[in-house]
Amino acid sequence: MEDYIHLHVHTHYSILDGQSKINNLVDKAIKDGMKGMAITDHGVMFGIKEFADYCAKKNKERKANGEEPFKPIFGCEMYVARRKQTDKVKEMHDNSGYHLVVLAKNYNGYKNLIKLVSNAWVDGYYYRPRTDREQLEKYHEDLIVCTACLAGEIPAKIRKGDIEGAREACLWYKNLFGEDFYLELQRHEVTDPTLIANREAYPLQQQVNKVLMQFSKEYGIKLVCTNDSHFEDKETAEAHDHLLCLSTNEDLDDPKRMRYSKQEWFKTREEMNQVFEDVPEAMANTIEILNKVEMYNIDHGPIMPFFPIPEDFGTEEEWRQKFSEEDLLKEFTSDENGENPLPEDEAKKVIERLGGYEKIYRIKFEADYLAKLSYDGAKRLYGDQLSEEVDSRIRFELHVMKTMGFPGYFLIVQDFINAAENELGVIVGPGRGSAAGSVVAYCLGITKIDPLKYDLLFERFLNPDRVNLPDIDTDFDDDGRGKVLQWVMDKYGHENCAHIITYSTMATKNSIKDVARVEKLPLDRSNALCKAIPDRLPDGLKMNLKNAISCTPMLQEAMVSENERERNTIKYAKMLEGTVRGTGIHACGFIICRNPIDDWVPVSTATDPDYPDQKVPVTQYDGHVIESTGLIKMDFLGLKTLSELKEACKVIKQTTGKEIDIEKIPIDDELTYQLYQKGQTVGTFQFESAGMQKYLRELHPTVFEDLIAMNALYRPGPMDYIPDFIKRKHDPTLVQYDIPCMEKYLKDTYGITVYQEQVMLLSRQLANFTRGESDALRKAMGKKKKNIVDAMKPKFIKQGQENGHDPKVLEKIWSDWEKFASYAFNKSHATCYSWVAYQTAYLKAHYPAEYMAALMTRRFSQITEITKLMEECKALKIETLGPDVNESQIGFGVNKRGEIRFGLSAIKGIGTGAAENIVKERETNGPYKDIFDFVERVDLSSINRKVIENLAYSGGFDSLGTITRREEYFGVNSKGEAFLDTLLRYGQLYHTSKAEAANSLFGGFDSIPVARPAVPPAEAWANIEKLNKERELVGIYLSAHPLDEFSVVLNHLCNTHCSQISRNADMVALAKTEELTFGGIVTNVREAFSQKTGKPYAFVTIEDFEGVGEIALFGDDWTRWSSFLKVSYTVYVTAKCQQRYRYNPDLYSLNVQNVQQLYDVKTNRIERLTLSIDPSTLNEDMVNELTSVFEKHPGNTQLYFKLRDPKNDNLLLHSRGAGINLDRKLITELDSYDNIEYKVN
DSSP states (O other): OOOOOOOSBOOTTSTTTOOOOHHHHHHHHHHTTOSEEEEOOBTOOTTHHHHHHHHHHHHHHHHHTTOOOOEEEEEEEEEEESSOTTOOOGGGTTTSEEEEEEEEOSHHHHHHHHHHHHHHHHTTOBSBOEEOHHHHHHTOTTEEEEOOSTTBHHHHHHHTTOHHHHHHHHHHHHHHHGGGEEEEEOOOOOOOTTOOSOOSHHHHHHHHHHHHHHHHHHHTOOEEEOOOBOBSSGGGHHHHHHHHHHHHTOOTTOTTSOOOOSOOBOOOHHHHHHHTTTOHHHHHHHHHHHHHSOOOOOOOSOOOOOOOOOTTTOOHHHHHHHSOHHHHHHHHSSOTTSOSOOOHHHHHHHHHHTTOHHHHHHHHHHHHHHHHHHHHHHHHHHOSSOOHHHHHHHHHHHHHHHHHTOHHHHHHHHHHHHHHHHTSOOOBOSOOGGGGGOHHHHHHTSOOSOTTTTTOOSTTTSOTTSOOOOOOEEEEETTTHHHHHHHHHHHHOGGGEEEEEEEEEOOHHHHHHHHHHHHTOOHHHHHHHHHHSOSSOGGGOOOSHHHHHHTOHHHHHHHTOSOHHHHHHHHHHHHHTTOEEEEEEEEEEEEEOSSOGGGTSOEEEEEOSSSTTSEEEEEEEETTTGGGGTOEEEEEEEEHHHHHHHHHHHHHHHHHOOOOOGGGSOTTOHHHHHHHHHTOOTTSSSOOSHHHHHHHHHHOOOSHHHHHHHHHHSSTTGGGGHHHHHHHHHOGGGOOOSSGGGHHHHGGGTTOOOBHHHHHHHHHHHHOOOHHHHHHHHHHHHTTOHHHHHHHHHHHHHHHHHTTOOHHHHHHHHHHHHHHTTTOBOHHHHHHHHHHHHHHHHHHHHOHHHHHHHHHHHTTTOHHHHHHHHHHHHHTTOOEEOOOTTTOOSSOEEOTTSOEEOOGGGSTTOOHHHHHHHHHHHHHHOOOOSHHHHHHHSOTTTSOHHHHHHHHHHTTTGGGSSOOSGGGGGOBOTTSOBHHHHHHHHHHHHHHHHHHHHHOTTTTTTOOOOOOOOOOOOOOOOHHHHHHHHHHHHSSOOSOOTTGGGHHHHHHTOSSOGGGGSTTOOHHHHHTSSSEEEEEEEEEEEEEEOTTTOOEEEEEEEEOSSOEEEEEEEHHHHHHHTTTOOTTOEEEEEEEEEEEETTEEEEEEEEEEEEEEHHHHHHHHOOEEEEEEOGGGOOHHHHHHHHHHHHTSEEEEEEEEEEEOTTOOEEEEEOOSOOEOOOHHHHHHHHTOTTEEEEEO
């Protein structure tokens, strides 16, 4: 048997074409005794780094066992343009390309392969990434090429009978690649007569192979055989076939669809010998290629970009003359004070790690400039005379940055942050994560929080005991993030920058949905299978389909179902789970390199998320592995809260004229803490959940440290400590310290260990742990690495005892840490985000209307958010008004009366350009007098008919006076013309006449005035019609809500909200309620007939104040209730959630029992309202006020008063006046009284 390895292999990174996972292929190859293998995905190198890392891991094991290394061969099946890669004409077939297998012999070949693949994406992409002969000539060194499959240039020309063309190509490749050019044989014969597969490929392969063998003899070109592997095993052929259906969007049973021969599995050496037993030299040549390929490492140390240092500071050459190598040796191998030099052998390792003296000169130069900027910033922040604490901390941090080789990193980060704030007008966050623990970062302006003030630790961020890359995540307002990235690319070179790729894979539920779609399994059944999978598996099991099946009865039944489609769905979903399905761009990761990115890793392209009309370069290796290639990753995050702060400051300036510097607001503002104490945090950052509001009211925060602690504690696990934390704040006698000196670090958290930094500081204080040791302890406890924690404990006890502490007390402290440290939070991060939260609360406390208007502008596309914000405005007694051309701004704004006015650009169909036109004209020449004045003044090229129509529908013209009803804009005159059309024509004639007058010799004295059209009568609209039009354009019911009249029914007679009966409803939870009652307005009905039974069914959408739900009614149920469930009807529904099938307890259905009109329910079931009042709070003013309120709401509901005194004696009084109408407005007014309680019925 000839030895053999695979050279043409597609993994699942050949997206939706390959099924194989890399680790499975390597494991199979090793098990079969292969000495190596290649991977050659279509046009990409996505999987190369994963392949390299997995082989390195395996080789480490093999070395330990005394085995030879398994050799990975890095390759790609490239597309070669039929003409040039710059030619992009579909009619000339430039949208396709000849296949070519390209393999790297060594590191130089790998670099050339990277260039070819990257250029194919950046310059040659047209339907697919394409290279060409010119590129192959330029980068051919140390590459091996094979002619590929039937789609290769030489095989394709042979198939077409163009033998001369095939010879020309053959000779061209031979002349260029010499002995590294191979003719590739493939044989995919289908021998099983029952197999549904492509049987056309094999005869064509044999036709091609015959000529290739002839060329081999004629030109002395060696043969090689491959299997063009696309899936792992023979058994996965059908799963791969399903994958092809997903790729081509074709049905499994479509006879015309693309099929493979199902022979393209990763065959064993024995299987390949059986196929190619007649050409043993083709088998042997795979080993020849293996032997040509070298083992090499594609990882690299950090490739730090060069920061351009101003020449007035000096030059790198001057530094080389100024400092000797001895100077550098001493500086880089001693501590920050120039003391405690390392032993000679360790010092030598430091110099080597940093790249030798050649690179150290550059690091020294950058470090000295970084020191200058840091001390300049320190004097600005701390004063000219720095304290010993500040100075020593800065010296220590700068020394660590220098000896780790990272000063350039900090220079670049401070550079783009300062540019963002000072040049681009972008708001930058105060810091994020551990970087906020650096005083140098604070002095450079990278962070905004003083680490010394809040005991934030540098080594939590950059531990000198472990050399790892710094990781500074920076928040920008999400509008400005793209500007900053563009600035970075302009400064450091577009070719030196790239985004980071992400891969989306078929997750557990998605794999079921995908395969079910191909199998044509009914949608309701595939949805049921997916819903049966819990969000978390029991006993900490990893989420995958195999584990999900083991604990989900429905999936177990599906595996052995009588329904073949159902069985196949589970069977092939298991095989395809985890397969790469697509690519994306990392939300924040960005690479800045010293050289072009494609000098180091392959690059592809993707649509720019900030500028969708542009393409941006993207690394082909993802964020999990990219840093090990040496590339420096920086995280640029878009934080919507910063955009909301920016918008709020803009609205405040618009309304009050005040310029708010959000970074200079007082940290002890009383009004802001009152807001937190009342729990009025809706719309603020981090603190707005109902649970958090409850705890804030109990805690009564008075200092910033309280907010930091709550931010850290309000998470699963630590949340259990919140009640104790609150008690200790209010009762200092409960605060106790195991050792008195611990008060220094636990005082701000009332004796409770909340932060990881506290563990670090206390381990140093109590037991003299070093900075590095304390961080190692923090990390080990946080990640529950018991062996490391146990190893450190004796040292803590011993050194703590030496410091005079009781070992029993030390044991208790250690035990407490072990319990809590896995929950302990990063204080640096909590502090930074608490500051952003405080900024939002400050603006809400001092400028509530302006702040809420800003949130509405930024969140307008999220209707549920807008509804929530409007409810909060009601609670704050801030009126929210509809759009008005005389008062609205482009976004939401605040008028002189402190009311929020709807923004013009938020109306559908009215773009920013039209809104700007209307506002600019109003601000220049004053308010619009009437609708005619409006069309006379605005630019009708951007204010077209649709804009005017939508303004009329949404109420934007309601205040203009001439026309008092919206429907009048749509009235029709005697000629059958709509008023809107005559109005627009009048405006156009007016503008034309005005332009002609301006150009007239007589200055307009001879012009004839254009007559204004009459407003024709129009039939009045029903209120619901008006509200529906308004909602259609602004997204919500604004001037009123059709359910306002029935709010008392929805709030007091319903036990379920519509949002709870949506498609993704928790049916198990609903089933616990014996009878479900919900109500709302019908907003949509989708009717159809069942193909199976021929009976009607419908999906009915119902909406209440809280959200939207959907109910499904089938057959007789729909026939029975359809007359009640029509669009715009307001209904009250009674239903039960019951098991659908007796034998299957996991499937439920919602069964409607009754449907009534909300009007009838309110009339028949709302009988009385009882107000409960403390008589001591009653006075004449209050009585008159309540009388006035009730007179505005006449109706049939009886009104009662219950007077309660301190002894709990009650007196019930019946109002002798007329009844009241319990609508939403009345309920809202009653809710505004703190001393009144009420009960319905």
